[in-house]
Amino acid sequence: MFGRRQQRDWELRLEKEVQKLRSASTYREVTLNRLKELVDAPSEQALSDAIFGLVSDGKLKVVYRVVSPRTRASIATFKSPLDVPETMLDESTGETIDVDRFHDVEAVYVNEAAVAQ
């Protein structure tokens, strides 16, 4: 009667994706948008809350990737959004860019200690 709450389908899908990340023998990553597609949670809030819990518990590792606003190539990856500099060299274009944290930085979930600065 007071047993563990039965997991809903979307929670099972999330758990499956987290397991795939954690058990991968080589580097593996999934972006937030991809996770949304794979999990199909009932609401953005429900998924955000679940991911927050997984990250807090250390079951999901997140890094922050700066992508080129012009080429969308990956420029650098950071462990914390606070580490992302205001300006940096876009090595895919050779130009220094003002990093727009809302558009040029994406959250990426990874399976291993990411090569983050």
Next chain:
Amino acid sequence: MFDLQYVDILGPAAAQQPLCFGGQNMNEFGAFDEVDQETLLKVLETQATLAAVRSLLKAKGVSYSASSWSKMLATRIKPALENGSISNADLIGVIRVAEEHGNKHVRLFRYNVENLTELSDAISDTAVSAWGEANGYPMAGQYVFAAYPETPTVTEIRVGDNGSDGSFILKIARTENRRKRAVLQEIDGSEFFVAERVSYRAVDVVKIHLDGLIEVRMDPRSEPPISYSGSALAALKFLDGLVDRSLIGELSLAKAKSAFSELHKEGASSEDFELYEASLKNDWGDRILSSSQVEQGGMASSTVMPGIIELFTVGGHDPYCERVRVSYKFEGVKKINAILTEDINEIIFTAQLSREEHEGVLGAILDVNSAS
């Protein structure tokens, strides 16, 4: 210049006028007679199509041929307004329809399928009237012409779109600003880039279908907002008190993107869609951006791109399509450009569209999404 005016669009006004806008209503101003004509024509040019205006003029028995907006305004519309062949209300009627479709960022949501009966009850005529009255929104059959409102303004609420289909529509007008190209100027011995700001009218539309599909159609912002996702949620917030927002989730377009990205393959051609761009990604972090000439028939006609995409998709690491640009052939003639972006529930339509065109292309994309 009066910026806000009411008009009856569907019949006699309800007995009680909305509480907002200082009591300005059609009884005081007439049917938009006091609307500044220059403002009206500016909004008309930016939000309507020449085809829609021609259709109006034709129905009024007025000459309607014109190859450009400047000619249409100078030689057709202004003379027709002056001699009374058409009225401000006629032009606002065109704007009212045109502002709902085309050149929009469309975010799709779905209401919890187990609560559709509640949804149907919530958007009934009676429930919507009571909710609208309590919030001071325009009553059924009224339209607020808010040309450049100081704050986001609900301009129309109605039950039934394109007839009496039972769907619910809410429209919010807002003023956005674009910056013109900055010019270097010397001021007090220092040099500054000075950019002139130009206001434009943006209209966001929320449409709730009885089957639980919810569209949030947003005019492009002048500068990229922090997120269109946040803007869509802000639009949905206007529904508070009418529907339970906790039962609204994003509608994933992943299956449609996947199906469209397959259109490069030989034998996978579609009569309705052509693929022009595809961005693919995998769990290794690889990303490939591919595009082909629209004029040459897109990816399917390329002798190079299908092979390159194929290499990526058989290369392991769970490849998937994150973004596509396609065109939809409406009624076998007009090509409508549609971008399914990296965000899971967004479609961008880049051209002005009629209601029929919007419904045609959106329905076709959703068919692909559900059939895949």
